[in-house]
Amino acid sequence: MFFYVLRRLLYAIPIALGVTLISFLLVYLAPGDPLNAIAPSDAPAETIAALKVAYGLDKPLPMQYGLWLLRAVQGDLGVSIASGRPVAAEVLTAVRNTLVLAGIAGAIGIFFGCLLGALAGYWHGSWIDRIATFLSVIGVSVPHYWLGMVLTIIFSTWLAWFPAMGAGPGGSAEWLWDYAHMRHLVLPAITLCVIPLGIITRTVRALVADMLDQEFVIALRARGLSNATIFKHVAKNTAPTVLAVSGLQLGYLMGGSILVETVFAWPGTGFLLNTAIFQRDIPVLQGTILILCMFFVALNLIVDIIQPLIDPRMARA
Amino acid sequence: MSSRARISGRSYWFVVFHQLKHEPVALFSALLLLLIFLAAIFAPWLAPSDPYATSMIHRLQPIGSPDHLLGTDELGRDMLSRLMFGGRLSLLMGVAPVFMAFVIGTSIGLFAGYVGGKINMIIMRMLDVFYAFPSVLLAVAISGALGPGMMNSLFALTLVFIPQLVRVAESVTTQVRKLDYIEAARMSGARSFSIIRVHVLGNVLGPVFVYATGLLSVSMILGSGLSFLGLGVKPPEPEWGLMLNTLRSAIFKEPLIAALPGAMIFVTSIAFNLLADGVRSAMDIKR
Numbered sequence: 020m021f022f023y024v025l026r027r028l029l030y031a032i033p034i035a036l037g038v039t040l041i042s043f044l045l046v047y048l049a050p051g052d053p054l055n056a057i058a059p060s061d062a063p064a065e066t067i068a069a070l071k072v073a074y075g076l077d078k079p080l081p082m083q084y085g086l087w088l089l090r091a092v093q094g095d096l097g098v099s100i101a102s103g104r105p106v107a108a109e110v111l112t113a114v115r116n117t118l119v120l121a122g123i124a125g126a127i128g129i130f131f132g133c134l135l136g137a138l139a140g141y142w143h144g145s146w147i148d149r150i151a152t153f154l155s156v157i158g159v160s161v162p163h164y165w166l167g168m169v170l171t172i173i174f175s176t177w178l179a180w181f182p183a184m185g186a187g188p189g190g191s192a193e194w195l196w197d198y199a200h201m202r203h204l205v206l207p208a209i210t211l212c213v214i215p216l217g218i219i220t221r222t223v224r225a226l227v228a229d230m231l232d233q234e235f236v237i238a239l240r241a242r243g244l245s246n247a248t249i250f251k252h253v254a255k256n257t258a259p260t261v262l263a264v265s266g267l268q269l270g271y272l273m274g275g276s277i278l279v280e281t282v283f284a285w286p287g288t289g290f291l292l293n294t295a296i297f298q299r300d301i302p303v304l305q306g307t308i309l310i311l312c313m314f315f316v317a318l319n320l321i322v323d324i325i326q327p328l329i330d331p332r333m334a335r336a
Numbered sequence: 337m338s339s340r341a342r343i344s345g346r347s348y349w350f351v352v353f354h355q356l357k358h359e360p361v362a363l364f365s366a367l368l369l370l371l372i373f374l375a376a377i378f379a380p381w382l383a384p385s386d387p388y389a390t391s392m393i394h395r396l397q398p399i400g401s402p403d404h405l406l407g408t409d410e411l412g413r414d415m416l417s418r419l420m421f422g423g424r425l426s427l428l429m430g431v432a433p434v435f436m437a438f439v440i441g442t443s444i445g446l447f448a449g450y451v452g453g454k455i456n457m458i459i460m461r462m463l464d465v466f467y468a469f470p471s472v473l474l475a476v477a478i479s480g481a482l483g484p485g486m487m488n489s490l491f492a493l494t495l496v497f498i499p500q501l502v503r504v505a506e507s508v509t510t511q512v513r514k515l516d517y518i519e520a521a522r523m524s525g526a527r528s529f530s531i532i533r534v535h536v537l538g539n540v541l542g543p544v545f546v547y548a549t550g551l552l553s554v555s556m557i558l559g560s561g562l563s564f565l566g567l568g569v570k571p572p573e574p575e576w577g578l579m580l581n582t583l584r585s586a587i588f589k590e591p592l593i594a595a596l597p598g599a600m601i602f603v604t605s606i607a608f609n610l611l612a613d614g615v616r617s618a619m620d621i622k623r
Binding site: 034040041045049050156162165166171271275277278281293296297301304312316 | 560591601
C-alpha cells in the first residue's frame with residue numbers, strides 16, 4: 020500500500036508539471052506579443068521595457084517558464100491587469116465560492132445518482148428503471164446553462180421563490196452558511212447537479228445490474244442472506260468504480276460551473292474567468308485555470324489513494 | 337485475401353445498420369435529426385423571412401403572432417427564421433470538431449498503439465496531461481486565450497476531444513496488435529501500413545466510432561456554450577447558444593421565446609445521445 024501511494028504521488032508530479040506548462044503557454048496562445056497581455060496597450064515605452072525585465076520576458080522561453088513556476092509555487096501568480104490586485108488573492112476568493120457550489124451540487128448529484136441508479140439496477144427493466152434511464156439521458160443531454168435560465172424563469176420570475184442572481188443578499192461575494200445565502204445557492208446547485216446525476220445514475224445502474232447477475236450474489240442468496248446483507252456486498256463491490264466516476268464528475272463540475280455561474284452571476288471562478296477573458300486579463304485567466312486544474316489533479320490523486328482502501332486488489336495491479 | 341476482408345468489413349457495417357432498424361428510439365432520433373439538419377441546410381429556401389432583418393416596432397412579439405409563428409427576438413427579428421439559420425452553426429459546432437478529432441485522434445491512436453513501446457508511452461503520458469483539464473475548462477481556456485471567434489472555438493473543441501479518441505483507438509490497437517493473425521500477416525510479408533489499413537483499422541473504427549457519436553451532443557452543448565459565453569460566434573450571426581445569451585434580457589417579458597434556442601439545443605442533443613445509444617447497442621459494445 021505504501022509503495023502504491025508513493026507510485027501514485029510520483030505519477031501525479033509530471034502531470035502537475037504538464038498542467039503548469041500548458042497554463043504558462045496560454046499567454047503565448049493569446050494573439051500578439053505576450054507583453055500586450057500584461058501591460059495596457061497605451062503604456063509608455065519605458066514602462067513596457069521595465070515590465071519586460073520585471074517579468075523576465077527578455078529571457079529565453081524555458082527560463083521564463085522556470086522563473087514563472089518558481090513564483091507560482093510561492094503563491095505569486097502575478098497581478099491582475101484589470102483590478103491591479105494580486106491574482107492569487109482574487110482566485111482564492113472565487114475558488115471558495117466555486118467549491119461551495121460545486122461541492123453541494125456534486126453531493127446532491129452523487130447521492131441521488133447512486134440512489135436512482137441502485138433502484139434502477141435492482142429492478143432492472145421495471146418502470147423505475149425506465150424513469151431512471153430517461154432521467155439520465157436528459158441529465159447528459161440538457162445544456163445546463165439553458166436549464167439555469169428555465170429554472171430562473173419558473174422559480175424566480177413566475178413563483179418568486181428563490182433569488183435569480185448572486186451568492187448573497189446585496190450582491191455580497193463573501194459566502195456565509197446562513198439562510199439568506201443558502202436561498203441563493205438553491206437554483207445554481209440544482210442546475211449544476213444535473214450533470215453528475217445523469218452519468219452517475221447510468222454508471223451505478225449498469226454496475227448494480229451486472230453485479231446482481233454474478234455468481235457470488237446468487238451464492239449469498241442461496242445461503243439465505245437477507246437483502247440488506249447482500250446490498251452491503253454489492254455496495255462494497257461497486258464502490259471503487261462509483262468513487263472514480265464521482266471524483267471525475269466533481270472535477271468536471273469545478274470546470275463546468277463556468278457556464279452556470281455566468282447565468283446566475285455567482286461570484287466564483289467561472290464568473291472570474293468570464294470577466295478575465297473579456298478584459299483580456301490573461302494573468303487572471305492563467306491563474307484561475309492553473310488553480311482549478313491543480314484541484315482536479317489533487318482530486319484524482321485522492322480518488323486513486325482511497326480506491327485500494329475499499330478494494331485492496333487495486334493496489335496490487 | 338484482401339478483397340475478402342473488405343467484403344466482410346462492409347457487411348459488418350451493413351449488419352449494424354440493419355440492427356439499427358430494429359431500435360425504434362434510435363430510428364426516431366435519426367429521423368428527428370434528419371429533419372433538424374434539413375431545416376438548417378435548406379434554411380435560405382425554407383425560412384419565412386430574413387433572419388437579420390430587425391424591426392424596432394415588432395420587438396418581442398409573442399409566439400403565434402400572425403407574421404411570426406415563433407415570435408420575434410429582442411431586436412424584432414423573426415425567431416423561426418433565426419432558429420433555422422442558427423441550426424447551421426450550432427450543428428456545425430457539434431459535428432465538425434468531433435469529425436476532425438475522429439480523424440486526427442484515430443490516426444495518432446493507431447500509430448501509438450501499433451508502434452508500441454517507448455514511443456507509445458511518451459505519446460500517452462503527454463496526452464494524460466490534457467486529461468488533467470476538465471473538458472469545459474480546457475475549451476474555455478484555449479478559446480479564451482485565442483480570443484472570441486468561431487474558428488477559435490472549433491479549434492479548442494477539436495483539441496479537447498483528440499486525447500479521448502486517441503485513448504480509445506490506442507487501447508484497441510494495442511489489444512489487436514498482439515493477436516496471432518497480425519503476426520501471420522507480418523510474416524507473410526505485409527508492410528506495416530497495409531497491416532494497419534486492412535487488419536487493424538477495421539477493429540479500431542467501431543469502438544472509436546461509437547465513442548465519437550457519444551461526443552456529438554457534448555460538442556454541440558460545449559460549442560453553443562462557448563457562444564453563450566460570447567467566445568464563439570459573433571453577433572448578429574444566428575446561433576442557438578448566442579441567441580440564448582442575447583435573449584437573456586427578454587427573460588421577464590417573453591420567457592418562452594428566451595428559452596426557445598436552448599430548447600433546440602436540448603432536443604438536438606437528446607436525439608444525438610439516443611442515436612449514439614442505439615448505435616452502441618447495435619454494435620454490441622459495452623460502455
